[in-house]
Amino acid sequence: MGKDFSILGRALAAPARSVFLDLLMDGSRRPAGELAAAARIGASTASEHLAVLVDSGLVVCEARGRQRFYAIADPAVADALEALGSLCPQTGSWSLRQSREARALADARLCYDHLAGHLGVGVTEALVGAGWLGDDLVPPSAAAPFFAEFGLDLDRLRRGRRPLTRVCPDWTERRSHLAGALGAALAQHFLAEGWVRRQPTGRGLAVTEDGRAALHQWWGLEMSEYESVSPLVQ
Numbered sequence: 001m002g003k004d005f006s007i008l009g010r011a012l013a014a015p016a017r018s019v020f021l022d023l024l025m026d027g028s029r030r031p032a033g034e035l036a037a038a039a040r041i042g043a044s045t046a047s048e049h050l051a052v053l054v055d056s057g058l059v060v061c062e063a064r065g066r067q068r069f070y071a072i073a074d075p076a077v078a079d080a081l082e083a084l085g086s087l088c089p090q091t092g093s094w095s096l097r098q099s100r101e102a103r104a105l106a107d108a109r110l111c112y113d114h115l116a117g118h119l120g121v122g123v124t125e126a127l128v129g130a131g132w133l134g135d136d137l138v139p140p141s142a143a144a145p146f147f148a149e150f151g152l153d154l155d156r157l158r159r160g161r162r163p164l165t166r167v168c169p170d171w172t173e174r175r176s177h178l179a180g181a182l183g184a185a186l187a188q189h190f191l192a193e194g195w196v197r198r199q200p201t202g203r204g205l206a207v208t209e210d211g212r213a214a215l216h217q218w219w220g221l222e223m224s225e226y227e228s229v230s231p232l233v234q
């Protein structure tokens with residue numbers, strides 16, 4: 001039997017829902033009010049759109065007291081949406097602030113729970129170039145000591161429920177970045193070490209000065225490649 005893609009097509013066929021999904025693509029859980037404000041729509045209209053996304057299986061809802069929080073259903077949904085993003089046209093920017101946010105999003109962001117954008121692709125390609133990942137993004141056995149230096153146990157990650165690695169198409173770079181359990185663990189290490197920080201709004205990441213130094217030390221990536229880092233991050 002074939003797949004009924006029309007269900008997902010109908011779920012995605014509204015600009016407000018696109019805004020919601022884009023914000024939730026960093027793996028966060030956000031209240032309906034925040035999503036409504038981002039899409040510039042009223043609360044009741046937002047509730048109707050969110051119900052469509054929940055019914056389609058793209059988004060899940062969690063009640064916390066009187067508030068409801070929404071999130072991408074699972075990593076597979078996030079990977080599929082990121083891949084679809086490579087086929088979608090860019091939205092226009094309404095202001096200088098939004099233009100800067102779009103640039104920051106292209107430079108560094110979270111794709112659900114792993115690094116994406118120029119940063120994610122750069123790190124992935126550097127790992128492949130150094131031999132710590134194969135062309136299929138699967139690490140060879142000799143890579144275990146390298147990842148252990150970051151506190152990442154490849155054997156433990158392999159025993160988890162998620163695939164160790166997945167190839168995720170990057171919609172801004174038009175190349176691929178590392179996803180899967182290893183991609184998520186690497187992103188968490190970047191956050192825990194303070195190499196990247198979440199931006200105040202949206203799902204972009206700011207690369208810190210420590211992050212720039214680490215990128216140069218471990219991956220040979222030049223600091224000048226990340227010019228849109230927030231000047232507030234030191």
